[in-house]
Amino acid sequence: MPDNVLRCLQEKLSLMRERRPLIHHLTNFVTMNDCANMVLATGASPVMAHAPDEVAEMAAVSGALVLNIGTLTLPWIEAMVVAGKAANKAGVPVILDPVGAGATKLRTESCLRILDEVKVAVVRANAAEAAVLAGQAGEVKGVDAVSGDAPSAAQALARRFGLVAAVTGVIDYVSDGLKTVKIENGDAWMGRLTGTGCMASSVTGCFCAVEEDFFTASAAALAYYGAAGEVAAGRVEFSQEKSGTEHWPVPRGPMSFKTAFFDAIYVLDGRRAAELARVSRSS
Amino acid sequence: MPDNVLRCLQEKLSLMRERRPLIHHLTNFVTMNDCANMVLATGASPVMAHAPDEVAEMAAVSGALVLNIGTLTLPWIEAMVVAGKAANKAGVPVILDPVGAGATKLRTESCLRILDEVKVAVVRANAAEAAVLAGQAGEVKGVDAVSGDAPSAAQALARRFGLVAAVTGVIDYVSDGLKTVKIENGDAWMGRLTGTGCMASSVTGCFCAVEEDFFTASAAALAYYGAAGEVAAGRVEFSQEKSGTEHWPVPRGPMSFKTAFFDAIYVLDGRRAAELARVSRSS
Amino acid sequence: MPDNVLRCLQEKLSLMRERRPLIHHLTNFVTMNDCANMVLATGASPVMAHAPDEVAEMAAVSGALVLNIGTLTLPWIEAMVVAGKAANKAGVPVILDPVGAGATKLRTESCLRILDEVKVAVVRANAAEAAVLAGQAGEVKGVDAVSGDAPSAAQALARRFGLVAAVTGVIDYVSDGLKTVKIENGDAWMGRLTGTGCMASSVTGCFCAVEEDFFTASAAALAYYGAAGEVAAGRVEFSQEKSGTEHWPVPRGPMSFKTAFFDAIYVLDGRRAAELARVSRSS
Numbered sequence: 110m111p112d113n114v115l116r117c118l119q120e121k122l123s124l125m126r127e128r129r130p131l132i133h134h135l136t137n138f139v140t141m142n143d144c145a146n147m148v149l150a151t152g153a154s155p156v157m158a159h160a161p162d163e164v165a166e167m168a169a170v171s172g173a174l175v176l177n178i179g180t181l182t183l184p185w186i187e188a189m190v191v192a193g194k195a196a197n198k199a200g201v202p203v204i205l206d207p208v209g210a211g212a213t214k215l216r217t218e219s220c221l222r223i224l225d226e227v228k229v230a231v232v233r234a235n236a237a238e239a240a241v242l243a244g245q246a247g248e249v250k251g252v253d254a255v256s257g258d259a260p261s262a263a264q265a266l267a268r269r270f271g272l273v274a275a276v277t278g279v280i281d282y283v284s285d286g287l288k289t290v291k292i293e294n295g296d297a298w299m300g301r302l303t304g305t306g307c308m309a310s311s312v313t314g315c316f317c318a319v320e321e322d323f324f325t326a327s328a329a330a331l332a333y334y335g336a337a338g339e340v341a342a343g344r345v346e347f348s349q350e351k352s353g354t355e356h357w358p359v360p361r362g363p364m365s366f367k368t369a370f371f372d373a374i375y376v377l378d379g380r381r382a383a384e385l386a387r388v389s390r391s392s
Numbered sequence: 393m394p395d396n397v398l399r400c401l402q403e404k405l406s407l408m409r410e411r412r413p414l415i416h417h418l419t420n421f422v423t424m425n426d427c428a429n430m431v432l433a434t435g436a437s438p439v440m441a442h443a444p445d446e447v448a449e450m451a452a453v454s455g456a457l458v459l460n461i462g463t464l465t466l467p468w469i470e471a472m473v474v475a476g477k478a479a480n481k482a483g484v485p486v487i488l489d490p491v492g493a494g495a496t497k498l499r500t501e502s503c504l505r506i507l508d509e510v511k512v513a514v515v516r517a518n519a520a521e522a523a524v525l526a527g528q529a530g531e532v533k534g535v536d537a538v539s540g541d542a543p544s545a546a547q548a549l550a551r552r553f554g555l556v557a558a559v560t561g562v563i564d565y566v567s568d569g570l571k572t573v574k575i576e577n578g579d580a581w582m583g584r585l586t587g588t589g590c591m592a593s594s595v596t597g598c599f600c601a602v603e604e605d606f607f608t609a610s611a612a613a614l615a616y617y618g619a620a621g622e623v624a625a626g627r628v629e630f631s632q633e634k635s636g637t638e639h640w641p642v643p644r645g646p647m648s649f650k651t652a653f654f655d656a657i658y659v660l661d662g663r664r665a666a667e668l669a670r671v672s673r674s675s
Numbered sequence: 676m677p678d679n680v681l682r683c684l685q686e687k688l689s690l691m692r693e694r695r696p697l698i699h700h701l702t703n704f705v706t707m708n709d710c711a712n713m714v715l716a717t718g719a720s721p722v723m724a725h726a727p728d729e730v731a732e733m734a735a736v737s738g739a740l741v742l743n744i745g746t747l748t749l750p751w752i753e754a755m756v757v758a759g760k761a762a763n764k765a766g767v768p769v770i771l772d773p774v775g776a777g778a779t780k781l782r783t784e785s786c787l788r789i790l791d792e793v794k795v796a797v798v799r800a801n802a803a804e805a806a807v808l809a810g811q812a813g814e815v816k817g818v819d820a821v822s823g824d825a826p827s828a829a830q831a832l833a834r835r836f837g838l839v840a841a842v843t844g845v846i847d848y849v850s851d852g853l854k855t856v857k858i859e860n861g862d863a864w865m866g867r868l869t870g871t872g873c874m875a876s877s878v879t880g881c882f883c884a885v886e887e888d889f890f891t892a893s894a895a896a897l898a899y900y901g902a903a904g905e906v907a908a909g910r911v912e913f914s915q916e917k918s919g920t921e922h923w924p925v926p927r928g929p930m931s932f933k934t935a936f937f938d939a940i941y942v943l944d945g946r947r948a949a950e951l952a953r954v955s956r957s958s
Contacts, residue, residue: 163499
């Protein structure tokens with residue numbers, strides 16, 4: 110299956126950039142702008158819309174729907190369910206980012222409600238959020254994971270709800286309940302920015318819009334995303350058009366890393382992403 | 393009339409930077425931060441306020457009011473109408489950005505309601521949004537134009553509602569229904585960022601706060617905005633204080649372009665903007 | 676007391692970066708992302724949550740609670756009061772940023788309500804906002820101070836409500852009503868960005884989470900914040916790991932300053948911040 114992931118990177122990223130599928134988000138206020146720019150840099154077309162009066166109409170014409178509960182309130186959860194059902198009806202894959210599940214009752218219960226009423230294709234979470242939703246122990250502080258066994262949580266979450274679980278951390282794990290891959294791309298700078306989880310969910314949505322095997326799509330998305338982080342951190346060789354093979358400069362701090370990260374997402378193509386990808390079976 | 397535009401750039405940009413008019417926004421969650429920083433970089437003073445309890449008070453003391461429906465809900469539209477009426481009463485120009493009009497019924501109908509109840513000075517839109525509101529055919533995908541004949545849509549929209557239509561794209565068109573100018577400034581990098589349309593509306597608001605001929609103000613705003621994009625893309629000579637005449641570095645990706653774009657908006661003065669402006673009559 | 680401030684910088688910043696206290700925000704839509712990244716760069720852990728159903732739960736486990744009324748509505752004020760009371764009960768310090776108090780009745784009255792119902796530890800404001808809340812004359816245009824005598828407003832505000840007033844401007848003043856210090860750090864570039872006030876409040880929250888003397892915490896926060904601005908502006912010597920002693924490059928415009936500012940916040944440690952701090956008694 111790692112081969113499928115590489116093939117997806119080589120073939121589907123360029124397809125996405127040609128088709129520019131619409132990625133509909135109901136997401137949090139904190140990272141909305143970042144998610145929109147991340148989707149554009151990846152190669153798709155973002156739209157953020159949350160009015161109950163229009164979400165069904167928008168979701169139905171999208172390539173993927175991303176639900177992110179980062180700054181949830183009850184009316185937003187209501188709109189997420191409406192949008193999710195419309196996406197289900199139209200065959201549009203739904204990605205759920207359960208930000209802070211486990212930190213408050215409202216967050217945990219809202220996620221369980223969405224998972225109950227909407228057929229979710231992929232949950233993209235950190236280890237603690239995944240563990241909480243899988244019914245395992247997991248400690249969440251605010252919106253950050255404190256504990257949680259990532260591969261086990263990924264598998265349990267996937268099995269419990271019959272979906273793909275994409276659990277990110279220092280090492281990422283993607284599981285459909287039967288098979289699990291680990292992705293060893295990424296850089297420590299990514300953890301020093303708000304929204305790197307949210308943006309990973311958005312990029313997962315982009316890949317699910319062009320690759321109907323959501324297990325493969327999720328693993329490809331995370332490998333691409335992590336590889337761009339390595340390029341931005343100046344850790345890997347990267348040949349940019351006209352500039353020859355070179356490392357990017359080492360970031361001076363988190364915001365110069367952020368600039369480089371979005372730039373790297375934009376310039377990284379499927380061929381180089383597949384070369385940089387470190388995807389393997391997880392025992 | 394291109395002469396008026398150049399004169400506006402030469403005289404009114406510095407006036408704006410002296411007076412720092414308040415630009416009141418009811419705008420979307422995605423690009424609020426960008427619009428605020430763009431207004432500051434242009435030389436005016438942004439305020440975002442949407443509570444029905446305060447919008448009339450705030451709008452009445454502003455230099456311009458920008459209504460942007462990017463993440464609309466019914467209560468926000470309600471507040472926009474209240475703010476718009478207060479602006480009308482106080483003689484404050486209203487700029488409408490009909491983000492995604494045509495993409496959903498809610499968006500189209502909300503714009504038509506605002507245009508019915510509020511005297512709008514300028515609509516800043518893409519070609520498809522303008523065509524939809526003018527009653528022509530126009531295809532909108534999410535919040536992006538797919539089709540639409542820009543100069544015709546601009547003229548028709550201006551005539552239908554008796555306002556200035558500023559329709560942006562590869563070439564921008566500004567029409568008051570009788571006369572139309574085209575503005576050939578800008579750079580392809582601008583389309584790779586979210587919010588370049590929203591920010592163009594905010595900058596239009598800034599110019600309308602100091603130039604009472606809104607046709608001239610809109611054309612000047614778009615020429616200035618596009619010229620800054622060219623500077624940021626490293627395509628034109630630009631002499632920055634102390635650094636001599638030089639091109640800015642070519643962006644590595646969309647986020648390094650974004651940084652350069654805001655910087656260019658800030659350092660570009662009216663004299664150099666007028667030199668770079670490519671404004672002409674549209675047949 | 677300037678000695679206490681230096682000691683706080685030398686000892687508590689590293690402690691914060693070790694403990695990473697949760698800083699719970701109910702803040703405005705415009706600068707939420709900036710505040711989250713600023714808290715991360717400082718060394719704490721941000722969470723933004725405003726649902727009435729979860730704010731009490733979140734506030735009670737936080738190191739500090741930041742209430743910022745920048746884009747207030749009545750339901751948000753309601754949630755702020757609920758969160759504030761929960762924080763009070765749990766002994767969590769509350770920081771209030773009364774954005775635009777004085778600009779509209781809603782803003783002034785909402786602040787007075789919060790100050791009446793919640794025990795606020797620190798108000799971080801500009802001179803005009805502080806003057807308005809202290810019952811003095813102060814002119815506010817939108818969300819910017821036009822007038823107001825900073826040291827007098829700080830002292831009066833502190834006395835009126837029995838709290839620490841941290842009033843920022845070209846010179847910052849921190850008062851507990853009896854003693855007042857002035858902080859002469861900072862750079863003009865900071866005023867050319869939206870949200871520098873909001874972020875100062877967030878950083879104040881970070882320091883209050885690790886230093887229980889809120890007068891000292893506020894002064895240390897503002898000295899650190901201003902010193903980072905000086906580093907980012909290329910005005911002071913700054914030795915970054917591996918790169919030797921050097922000035923940072925002079926910003927080309929506000930957005931390259933913004934990038935450098937977040938980077939400087941991240942790399943500045945307590946020892947160097949204490950060297951750069953210019954804190955003295957205010958007569």
